[in-house]
Amino acid sequence: MANKILVFLEQRDGQIKKSSYEVSAAAWKVSKDLNAEVEGVVIGSEVENPNIVGNYGLKKVYHIKNEQLANYSSSAYTDILIDLIKSIDSQIIIFSATSMGKDLAPRIAAKLDCGIVNDVIDWKVDNSEIIATRPVYAGKALTDVKIKSDKKIFTLRPNVFKAEKITEQAATIEIKKVDNPNLRTKVIEIIKSDTKLDVAEADIIVSGGRGVKAPENFKLIEELADLLGAATGASRAVVDAGWRPHSEQVGQTGKTVSPTLYIALGISGAIQHLAGMRSSKYIVAINKDKDAPIFQVADYGIVGDLFEIVPAMIEEIKKIKNS
Amino acid sequence: MKIAVCLNHVPDTASKISVGQDNQSIDTSGVTFVVNPYDEFAVEEALKTKEKVGGDTVVISLGNDNNKESIKKALAMGVDNAVLLKTNEIYDSLSVAKILANEIKTQNAEIVFFGKQSVDYDNGAVGQMCAELLGYNSVSVVVGLEINGNKVRAEREIEGGREIVETELPVVITTQKGLNEPRYASLKGIMAAKKKIIDEKIPENCSNYTETISMKKPPAKQPGRIIGTDATAVPELIRLLKEEVKVI
Numbered sequence: 001m002a003n004k005i006l007v008f009l010e011q012r013d014g015q016i017k018k019s020s021y022e023v024s025a026a027a028w029k030v031s032k033d034l035n036a037e038v039e040g041v042v043i044g045s046e047v048e049n050p051n052i053v054g055n056y057g058l059k060k061v062y063h064i065k066n067e068q069l070a071n072y073s074s075s076a077y078t079d080i081l082i083d084l085i086k087s088i089d090s091q092i093i094i095f096s097a098t099s100m101g102k103d104l105a106p107r108i109a110a111k112l113d114c115g116i117v118n119d120v121i122d123w124k125v126d127n128s129e130i131i132a133t134r135p136v137y138a139g140k141a142l143t144d145v146k147i148k149s150d151k152k153i154f155t156l157r158p159n160v161f162k163a164e165k166i167t168e169q170a171a172t173i174e175i176k177k178v179d180n181p182n183l184r185t186k187v188i189e190i191i192k193s194d195t196k197l198d199v200a201e202a203d204i205i206v207s208g209g210r211g212v213k214a215p216e217n218f219k220l221i222e223e224l225a226d227l228l229g230a231a232t233g234a235s236r237a238v239v240d241a242g243w244r245p246h247s248e249q250v251g252q253t254g255k256t257v258s259p260t261l262y263i264a265l266g267i268s269g270a271i272q273h274l275a276g277m278r279s280s281k282y283i284v285a286i287n288k289d290k291d292a293p294i295f296q297v298a299d300y301g302i303v304g305d306l307f308e309i310v311p312a313m314i315e316e317i318k319k320i321k322n323s
Numbered sequence: 324m325k326i327a328v329c330l331n332h333v334p335d336t337a338s339k340i341s342v343g344q345d346n347q348s349i350d351t352s353g354v355t356f357v358v359n360p361y362d363e364f365a366v367e368e369a370l371k372t373k374e375k376v377g378g379d380t381v382v383i384s385l386g387n388d389n390n391k392e393s394i395k396k397a398l399a400m401g402v403d404n405a406v407l408l409k410t411n412e413i414y415d416s417l418s419v420a421k422i423l424a425n426e427i428k429t430q431n432a433e434i435v436f437f438g439k440q441s442v443d444y445d446n447g448a449v450g451q452m453c454a455e456l457l458g459y460n461s462v463s464v465v466v467g468l469e470i471n472g473n474k475v476r477a478e479r480e481i482e483g484g485r486e487i488v489e490t491e492l493p494v495v496i497t498t499q500k501g502l503n504e505p506r507y508a509s510l511k512g513i514m515a516a517k518k519k520i521i522d523e524k525i526p527e528n529c530s531n532y533t534e535t536i537s538m539k540k541p542p543a544k545q546p547g548r549i550i551g552t553d554a555t556a557v558p559e560l561i562r563l564l565k566e567e568v569k570v571i
């Protein structure tokens with residue numbers, strides 16, 4: 001039996017998210033070892049260029065189309081996916097571990113009565129079976145897990161798998177209309193936060209902690225972030241103090257991030273903060289205290305006063321940009 | 324109205340974690356267990372909901388006798404009743420969800436609170452699974468909630484903002500930090516909790532859908548490099564960001 005893998009492509013405002021390309025490319029890679037086909041599904045109203053996922057290895061995309069499905073509806077999306085999975089008989093269904101993917105994937109697992117592995121950061125195929133690696137205990141340990149049921153669901157942590165283009169080929173699109181989607185639970189409005197870029201999606205994050213001393217000093221953090229095209233993040237201490245919104249909090253009770261570069265300014269590096277950012281590719285720490293635990297995970301550190309060092313960084317980057 | 328809250332008992336987030344002899348789970352010796360931090364928001368919201376719409380609250384926990392410690396904390400905060408579904412097995416999310424869903428059905432609860440995630444296995448799945456198994460509506464990662472009669476309006480956190488979700492009872496809500504400030508147990512609450520009985524039940528056996536092959540510590544990070552101790556180190560730092568990290 002040829003296996004079929006189905007990738008859930010997440011759209012917001014009609015745009016397919018970058019993390020969905022990551023999932024597509026990752027799915028394509030394992031599909032070679034599993035001798036499986038990979039198809040995608042996008043649920044929404046108008047969607048811009050869904051055929052681009054062809055570049056990441058998907059031959060075909062089902063576009064489930066209805067105006068009322070532009071925003072997420074857990075009930076409608078669940079019913080639609082279950083119908084599709086059954087009708088095309090896919091055995092492996094893969095999501096990105098975004099807020100939508102994390103909400104949806106467990107529902108699908110419950111309805112299909114099958115196993116799920118969440119927040120996968122690496123995987124391989126061994127003996128025709130996927131062995132997935134996922135962090136547990138806030139990244140203090142890693143487990144290798146396999147699913148025993150016939151159908152299998154995975155969610156992949158965003159920003160970990162690379163969205164590498166494989167071909168120039170476009171995917172074929174099959175539009176499926178749905179009448180009367182099940183909108184028992186539906187999003188009626190989305191309130192965007194003032195932060196331009198969300199930490200969960202940023203490739204570079206500049207975060208400030210209690211060492212920044214006062215809410216108005218975050219101007220400095222924002223200036224550095226702007227120069228780098230980065231999102232601004234925060235430790236819980238400054239969120240609890242009301243200096244920064246909770247949406248910026250990185251860590252155990254905030255967001256888990258894995259950007260290419262994480263710059264921690266005046267953050268001590270408490271275990272709960274590390275839980276959210278230790279899987280960043282590069283970590284830079286600036287802290288007055290040479291014994292601050294953040295230096296244990298930092299690739300590059302400067303022991304010093306951030307109020308001297310950050311302005312110097314801004315100067316230096318400007319110099320490079322202007323030359 | 325019956326309001327249920329599902330509570331997990333997990334290692335304190337500040338604990339040092341080491342892998343046990345079986346290479347499949349952690350070594351729990353010397354580890355302090357606490358109420359799963361997100362479940363405190365769930366307990367608080369259950370109490371607030373009861374204050375508003377009336378009814379009875381029940382806390383449900385699946386685990387061994389040690390879970391009683393966390394159950395008692397919920398009782399001391401003001402939850403009326405408690406059920407311990409007693410097992411020594413380590414179940415995966417869907418097995419946990421099936422067992423909890425059965426008990427929620429027995430309890431006839433129409434509003435059910437979960438934490439958004441257990442901080443042991445960090446799955447964030449059981450709430451949504453229970454909702455589907457029960458055929459209840461549900462919203463996850465909730466930071467704002469209003470229940471009026473049959474109508475539910477919830478705010479959930481997403482990347483770059485919040486979604487406002489509308490649905491109806493019966494409903495499962497998974498709670499995120501920001502929803503409320505969990506109350507402290509009062510002395511009176513603690514005394515009252517001592518008299519409350521924890522109803523112990525043996526759940527039906529389940530078989531797991533997933534298998535943990537191994538557990539290990541993450542590879543140790545290369546010790547970092549301290550580039551300097553003042554602003555003179557900045558040009559070198561920026562050079563590294565440009566040439567090694569390649570972000571400038």
Ligand SMILES: Cc1cc2nc3c(=O)[nH]c(=O)nc-3n(C[C@H](O)[C@H](O)[C@H](O)COP(=O)(O)OP(=O)(O)OC[C@H]3O[C@@H](n4cnc5c(N)ncnc54)[C@H](O)[C@@H]3O)c2cc1C
Nearest residue numbers: 209210211235236237251252253254266267268273288306
């Ligand atoms: C259940 C639980 C969940 C939690 N979840 C989170 C979470 O999600 N995210 C999180 O971040 N925390 C979380 N915490 C809190 C965490 O334990 C720490 O309290 C918090 O991370 C500390 O924030 P901080 O590093 O900003 O502050 P501090 O620990 O006070 O550190 C400030 C640092 O700034 C340095 N500093 C001061 N002045 C300067 C200067 N001029 N220049 C350079 N450096 C300077 C100091 O040396 C110090 O290291 C959680 C705690 C618990 C119990």
Ligand SMILES: Nc1ncnc2c1ncn2[C@@H]1O[C@H](COP(=O)(O)O)[C@@H](O)[C@H]1O
Nearest residue numbers: 329330385437438440441446447448449
């Ligand atoms: N063993 C358990 N007993 C009771 N509730 C649980 C248990 N495990 C998980 N939960 C609930 O499900 C939520 C999500 O857990 P998880 O999917 O394991 O991350 C938790 O915050 C709890 O509310």
